[in-house]
């Protein structure tokens with residue numbers, strides 16, 4: 039994301055006309071707990087289709103567990119050109135030399151995170167269903183903003199339910215990429231892509247997939263390809 043310095047690059051997405059708007063991409067969020075077998079599952083998933091970014095989100099894990107997990111998956115992600123984003127913790131993002139950090143509204147000051155991480159590291163900010171928060175995040179220098187939860191999700195307790203039109207609104211007023219999150223599956227994602235999501239952030243649909251995570255990644259890849267350029 040250079041703005042997430044990877045292929046593809048968040049910042050390059052908006053230098054073009056509407057007709058050539060880049061296709062939406064997949065932003066994977068980790069399973070809630072880290073299992074020693076996860077690296078092999080991750081590799082199989084990344085073999086199945088393109089992923090732009092991976093967020094390490096291990097709520098409830100100790101700092102040491104998060105750092106260990108981050109150290110193991112970092113070279114795997116690098117091998118697939120997938121950006122590593124650390125949830126909640128700018129300090130760990132710095133320690134891991136991650137590509138970015140994701141901050142919720144309660145996760146601390148954006149300017150402090152920027153001062154710690156510099157401008158080469160991407161900062162994403164949760165904006166729920168709020169146009170006001172999105173504009174504020176833009177003013178604070180966010181590299182992407184996230185709206186959600188678009189659908190019911192068992193991954194996190196959520197209270198906000200944006201309408202997909204917020205994605206289109208944001209795309210018309212800002213060049214900062216937007217991420218759609220919350221209960222997204224290959225079956226329900228099309229309206230979010232068509233509304234203007236630049237990234238689909240997905241956890242449960244992939245890691246709880248009935249067959250295997252790779253099959254779900256493949257299904258997202260097919261959908262994203264199908265909707266590209268519409």
Ligand SMILES: Cc1ncc(COP(=O)(O)OP(=O)(O)O)c(N)n1
Nearest residue numbers: 125140141142143164184217219239
């Ligand atoms: C891409 C993305 N969007 C939103 C969130 C949620 O962040 P937050 O509100 O801080 O909640 P937690 O994930 O920390 O429980 C996210 N992590 N990623």
Ligand SMILES: Cc1nc(C(=O)O)sc1CCOP(=O)(O)O
Nearest residue numbers: 186187191193220221240241242
């Ligand atoms: C981490 C998170 N944040 C949300 C928000 O609305 O801000 S929804 C959510 C859960 C995302 O996982 P799944 O794809 O399993 O629903």
Ligand SMILES: [Mg+2]
Nearest residue numbers: 126141142145
């Ligand atoms: Mg958070």
